[in-house]
Amino acid sequence: MSHRVLVEAGPAAGVAVLKFRNPPVNALSLEMLMELVISLEKLENDKAVRGIVITAENPGIFLAGLDLTEMCGRNPAHYAKYWEAVQELWLRLYQSSKVLVAAINGACPAGGCLASLTCDYRVMADNPKYTIGLNETQLGIIAPFWFKDTLVNTVGHRAAEQALQLGTLFPPAKALQVGIVDQVVPEEQLQSAALSVMAQWLAIPDHARQLTKTMMRKPTVDQLVKQREADIQSFVGLISQDSIQRALQTYLQKLRQKKG
Numbered sequence: 001m002s003h004r005v006l007v008e009a010g011p012a013a014g015v016a017v018l019k020f021r022n023p024p025v026n027a028l029s030l031e032m033l034m035e036l037v038i039s040l041e042k043l044e045n046d047k048a049v050r051g052i053v054i055t056a057e058n059p060g061i062f063l064a065g066l067d068l069t070e071m072c073g074r075n076p077a078h079y080a081k082y083w084e085a086v087q088e089l090w091l092r093l094y095q096s097s098k099v100l101v102a103a104i105n106g107a108c109p110a111g112g113c114l115a116s117l118t119c120d121y122r123v124m125a126d127n128p129k130y131t132i133g134l135n136e137t138q139l140g141i142i143a144p145f146w147f148k149d150t151l152v153n154t155v156g157h158r159a160a161e162q163a164l165q166l167g168t169l170f171p172p173a174k175a176l177q178v179g180i181v182d183q184v185v186p187e188e189q190l191q192s193a194a195l196s197v198m199a200q201w202l203a204i205p206d207h208a209r210q211l212t213k214t215m216m217r218k219p220t221v222d223q224l225v226k227q228r229e230a231d232i233q234s235f236v237g238l239i240s241q242d243s244i245q246r247a248l249q250t251y252l253q254k255l256r257q258k259k260g
């Protein structure tokens with residue numbers, strides 16, 4: 001029984017809706033990552049499901065990215081376990097044979113943006129409070145190469161470099177202009193727009209679409225698969241550095257003080 005991930009049958013045949021529900025901000029904790037992987041595996045094995053709309057149960061925050069508390073003040077074994085789970089989620093999403101449509105109904109920074117970038121299509125609610133992007137440099141950390149590759153595959157090298165160096169969080173209209181999202185719609189039309197796009201994608205025969213997806217994504221997937229363990233060790237080495245720990249603690253404190 002999953003608590004942090006809700007899977008519902010969609011209103012259209014062959015479509016499931018996967019909803020994030022990990023309060024307060026849908027951060028990708030280890031438990032949430034594991035529940036997501038299990039839910040995605042079940043959906044992948046379900047022949048009746050051809051497409052998955054991915055969204056947050058409550059509008060406001062799509063995903064707050066990786067859980068900073070999993071990356072602060074823990075031991076190397078924990079960091080390694082956590083990073084392996086982050087890799088696993090990306091591999092499941094990016095290689096999914098289903099049509100994935102992200103209905104972005106809230107803030108979508110860093111790991112949240114990465115999850116949405118693995119989808120085949122992104123629709124974002126037109127709310128200026130919502131932003132999307134790989135903002136790692138703003139936290140004093142560096143987006144790993146496979147985060148970078150996923151962004152490059154979506155927006156191209158120049159736009160990705162600029163967005164990554166500056167750690168830009170784009171509001172909807174700008175995100176559309178850069179190509180991080182494919183469509184921006186009034187908030188109340190988000191779910192219907194996602195379902196309408198899904199219907200267009202499902203009109204294509206599955207086998208042809210799936211083989212094309214694999215052809216486009218395999219080189220990027222292979223890069224991580226062939227160096228998974230080295231990537232874990234690199235993450236553990238980096239995140240364990242005092243300077244990185246200090247930067248993350250400072251960022252967390254700033255988030256916590258925002259309210260005070």
Ligand SMILES: CCCC/C=C/CC(=O)SCCNC(=O)CCNC(=O)[C@H](O)C(C)(C)COP(=O)(O)OP(=O)(O)OC[C@H]1O[C@@H](n2cnc3c(N)ncnc32)[C@H](O)[C@@H]1OP(=O)(O)O
Pocket residue numbers: 024025027061063064065066067068069107109110111112135136139141142143144235238239252255256257258259
């Ligand atoms: C070195 C290798 C690379 C590692 C790669 C990392 C990629 C990542 O994903 S890093 C995480 C990046 N995420 C962010 O920068 C988002 C940070 N959060 C926010 O900007 C805001 O919280 C929000 C826009 C998502 C929501 O704002 P809102 O005003 O509604 O809520 P807050 O008051 O800010 O937060 C409530 C509560 O939640 C805690 N929190 C927020 N984000 C995270 C998070 N990513 N991980 C853990 N905890 C988080 C925040 O501190 C508050 O906690 P308290 O209630 O204890 O004060």
